[in-house]
Amino acid sequence: MGENMSVPRFGWSRRSGGDPSLFEPRELLHAYENRSTREVRGSGELLIEIPLSDASILEITILDPSADWIESRVRGLCSSLDNIDRRAQRVLRGGFSIGWIELESERDGIIDYWENGVNNEYPLAIMWNGNAWEEAPNT
Secondary structure (H helix, E strand, O other): OOOOOOOOOOOEOHHHOOOEOOOOHHHHHHHHHHHOEEEEOOOOOEEEEEEOOOOOEEEEEEOOOOOOOHHHHHHHHHHHHHHHHHHHHHHHOOOEEEEEEEEOOOOEEEEEEEEOOOOOEEEEEEEEOOOOEEEOOOO
């Protein structure tokens, strides 16, 4: 002991017994509001990049960059992603991380999980329930 421990920049989820969460809602929303970047790709899609506490980037693609629902749904995603990811990690046994997220419409999207160290992926359909994003039934 006796060593100084660094203080994490981002929040600790109380629900996980103190394990750090990359997707803690307040911290993710803060990163989105203050440090995210936006770019319209050559394909016409909007790419939003949100820097995370581990120096990785959360990529969110919106198919229609002119849609009027983008702000509310991305904010909703920031609030919902921690719960979605925790459930997915239990099913995937923790060996996967989010590769990218695509919001196809104001009600439907996909979170693409990539297996760590292997070329394997697991797409997870999500839907807007009127208040938050959640895993779509039968995915």
